[in-house]
Amino acid sequence: MTSPNKPARVVFISLLVIWSVLLMSSCSKHAKKVKGNYIGTLSINDTVMSNNANINIDEVENNVISISSNYFNTYFVEIDKNRYFNSLTYYSVQDDETIEISNHGEILLIHSQDGEEFIFTGNRN
Numbered sequence: 205m206t207s208p209n210k211p212a213r214v215v216f217i218s219l220l221v222i223w224s225v226l227l228m229s230s231c232s233k234h235a236k237k238v239k240g241n242y243i244g245t246l247s248i249n250d251t252v253m254s255n256n257a258n259i260n261i262d263e264v265e266n267n268v269i270s271i272s273s274n275y276f277n278t279y280f281v282e283i284d285k286n287r288y289f290n291s292l293t294y295y296s297v298q299d300d301e302t303i304e305i306s307n308h309g310e311i312l313l314i315h316s317q318d319g320e321e322f323i324f325t326g327n328r329n
Contacts, residue, residue, distance in 0.1 A: 234283050235263035238294050238305045244326015246275055259313065259324055261305075271303075273324075276317050 239261050246257035253275060262270045264280055272278035281301055286293050292307040302314035309328030314321065 233266045234285055234294050235266060235269045237307075238269060238283065239263045240309075241329040242309075242311050242324075242326045243329045244311065244324055246273070247323045248275065248320055250321075257324065257326070258329075259311070259326065271313070271315070273322075276315065276320075276322055279315075279317070 242259045242261065243256060244259075245255050246253050246259075257275065258273065260272045262272070264270050267284065268280055268282050270278055270280050281296050281303060282298060283294050283303070283305075284297050286295060294303075294305045296303045300316070302312070304312045311324065311326055311328070313324040315324075316322070
Protein backbone atom coordinates (compact mmCIF):
# COMPACT_ATOMS: atom_id res chain seq x y z
CA MET A 205 0.00 0.00 0.00
CA THR A 206 1.43 3.41 -0.97
CA SER A 207 1.40 6.47 1.18
CA PRO A 208 -1.17 9.13 0.20
CA ASN A 209 1.60 11.75 0.44
CA LYS A 210 3.84 10.09 -2.16
CA PRO A 211 2.18 11.72 -5.25
CA ALA A 212 2.26 15.11 -3.54
CA ARG A 213 5.92 14.62 -2.67
CA VAL A 214 6.76 13.68 -6.30
CA VAL A 215 4.95 16.79 -7.58
CA PHE A 216 6.75 18.98 -5.03
CA ILE A 217 10.17 17.58 -5.94
CA SER A 218 9.40 17.95 -9.67
CA LEU A 219 8.39 21.58 -9.20
CA LEU A 220 11.51 22.20 -7.12
CA VAL A 221 13.74 20.76 -9.85
CA ILE A 222 12.00 22.80 -12.59
CA TRP A 223 12.26 25.98 -10.52
CA SER A 224 15.98 25.36 -9.87
CA VAL A 225 16.71 24.78 -13.56
CA LEU A 226 14.84 27.95 -14.53
CA LEU A 227 16.65 29.97 -11.89
CA MET A 228 20.06 28.77 -13.02
CA SER A 229 19.32 29.22 -16.71
CA SER A 230 18.08 32.78 -16.19
CA CYS A 231 21.47 34.04 -15.01
CA SER A 232 22.08 37.40 -16.60
CA LYS A 233 24.66 37.26 -19.34
CA HIS A 234 24.14 40.69 -20.83
CA ALA A 235 27.80 41.29 -21.68
CA LYS A 236 27.86 38.38 -24.12
CA LYS A 237 24.88 39.86 -26.00
CA VAL A 238 26.38 43.33 -26.50
CA LYS A 239 30.05 42.53 -27.13
CA GLY A 240 31.39 43.41 -30.53
CA ASN A 241 32.74 46.17 -32.74
CA TYR A 242 30.60 49.28 -33.24
CA ILE A 243 31.14 51.85 -36.00
CA GLY A 244 29.68 55.33 -35.99
CA THR A 245 30.14 59.03 -35.28
CA LEU A 246 32.31 60.15 -32.37
CA SER A 247 32.28 63.71 -31.02
CA ILE A 248 34.59 65.12 -28.39
CA ASN A 249 33.33 68.25 -26.63
CA ASP A 250 30.74 68.83 -29.41
CA THR A 251 33.35 68.57 -32.19
CA VAL A 252 32.96 65.65 -34.61
CA MET A 253 36.23 63.74 -34.60
CA SER A 254 35.23 60.90 -36.91
CA ASN A 255 32.22 59.65 -38.82
CA ASN A 256 33.87 56.23 -39.03
CA ALA A 257 35.07 55.72 -35.44
CA ASN A 258 35.35 52.25 -33.87
CA ILE A 259 34.28 51.34 -30.35
CA ASN A 260 35.06 47.84 -29.11
CA ILE A 261 32.98 46.25 -26.37
CA ASP A 262 34.30 43.10 -24.71
CA GLU A 263 32.80 40.80 -22.09
CA VAL A 264 34.53 40.99 -18.69
CA GLU A 265 31.87 39.24 -16.56
CA ASN A 266 28.20 38.41 -17.02
CA ASN A 267 27.08 42.01 -16.50
CA VAL A 268 30.37 43.90 -16.90
CA ILE A 269 31.80 45.09 -20.20
CA SER A 270 34.98 46.89 -21.18
CA ILE A 271 34.74 49.74 -23.67
CA SER A 272 37.78 50.74 -25.70
CA SER A 273 38.59 53.10 -28.53
CA ASN A 274 41.59 54.92 -29.99
CA TYR A 275 40.09 58.16 -28.65
CA PHE A 276 39.86 57.37 -24.91
CA ASN A 277 41.23 55.00 -22.28
CA THR A 278 39.60 51.59 -21.85
CA TYR A 279 37.15 51.44 -18.95
CA PHE A 280 34.62 49.05 -17.40
CA VAL A 281 30.84 49.46 -17.12
CA GLU A 282 28.21 47.37 -15.35
CA ILE A 283 25.09 46.92 -17.49
CA ASP A 284 21.52 45.70 -17.12
CA LYS A 285 18.58 45.40 -19.49
CA ASN A 286 15.16 46.99 -19.97
CA ARG A 287 12.40 45.46 -22.03
CA TYR A 288 9.98 47.75 -23.84
CA PHE A 289 7.14 46.11 -25.79
CA ASN A 290 9.07 44.52 -28.71
CA SER A 291 12.52 45.95 -28.02
CA LEU A 292 15.26 45.25 -25.55
CA THR A 293 17.81 47.83 -24.44
CA TYR A 294 20.98 47.30 -22.44
CA TYR A 295 22.09 50.27 -20.34
CA SER A 296 24.66 51.29 -17.73
CA VAL A 297 23.59 50.99 -14.10
CA GLN A 298 26.19 53.59 -13.14
CA ASP A 299 24.87 57.15 -12.73
CA ASP A 300 27.96 58.79 -14.24
CA GLU A 301 27.89 56.75 -17.46
CA THR A 302 25.35 56.71 -20.29
CA ILE A 303 25.28 53.75 -22.61
CA GLU A 304 22.28 52.33 -24.39
CA ILE A 305 22.52 49.41 -26.79
CA SER A 306 19.40 48.12 -28.51
CA ASN A 307 18.91 44.48 -29.44
CA HIS A 308 19.19 45.67 -33.06
CA GLY A 309 22.80 46.79 -32.47
CA GLU A 310 22.28 50.56 -32.26
CA ILE A 311 24.41 52.28 -29.62
CA LEU A 312 24.47 55.62 -27.81
CA LEU A 313 27.49 56.23 -25.58
CA ILE A 314 28.15 59.37 -23.54
CA HIS A 315 31.37 59.16 -21.57
CA SER A 316 33.42 61.74 -19.67
CA GLN A 317 37.14 61.28 -19.14
CA ASP A 318 39.92 63.73 -18.25
CA GLY A 319 37.59 66.72 -18.58
CA GLU A 320 36.37 65.76 -22.06
CA GLU A 321 32.94 64.51 -23.07
CA PHE A 322 32.78 61.74 -25.69
CA ILE A 323 29.52 61.10 -27.55
CA PHE A 324 29.32 58.10 -29.84
CA THR A 325 26.33 56.95 -31.91
CA GLY A 326 26.56 54.01 -34.24
CA ASN A 327 25.76 50.41 -35.04
CA ARG A 328 27.27 46.99 -34.44
CA ASN A 329 29.56 46.00 -37.29
